[in-house]
Amino acid sequence: MHRRVAGLKKTFIKRRRRDAPDGRRCYLPRSWVDNVVGQQVYLSRALSAAKTGWLTKVELKAWPADR
Numbered sequence: 001m002h003r004r005v006a007g008l009k010k011t012f013i014k015r016r017r018r019d020a021p022d023g024r025r026c027y028l029p030r031s032w033v034d035n036v037v038g039q040q041v042y043l044s045r046a047l048s049a050a051k052t053g054w055l056t057k058v059e060l061k062a063w064p065a066d067r
Contacts, residue, residue, distance in 0.1 A: 005041070012060060013041075026054040 006016040012027035032053075034044035043050055055063065 009060065010063065012055065012063075015054075025057050027057075027060045028054050 006014045011030050013030055015026050017023060017025045028050060032043045032045055033041055035042040
């Protein structure tokens with residue numbers, strides 16, 4: 001399953017809203033990136049683990065800048 005990145009914010013990757021199942025933008029920590037091959041980004045965790053760990057826009061605003 002391919003997803004596109006909408007941009008970067010703080011130390012997070014911003015996913016496109018239209019790719020999210022609930023239509024809400026979410027943010028994945030850059031530290032989860034395991035490998036990049038061409039335009040493919042591979043995460044170091046399974047989709048189910050990623051879903052429980054990604055942040056919403058509101059949660060990202062509250063995230064400390066130094067983390």
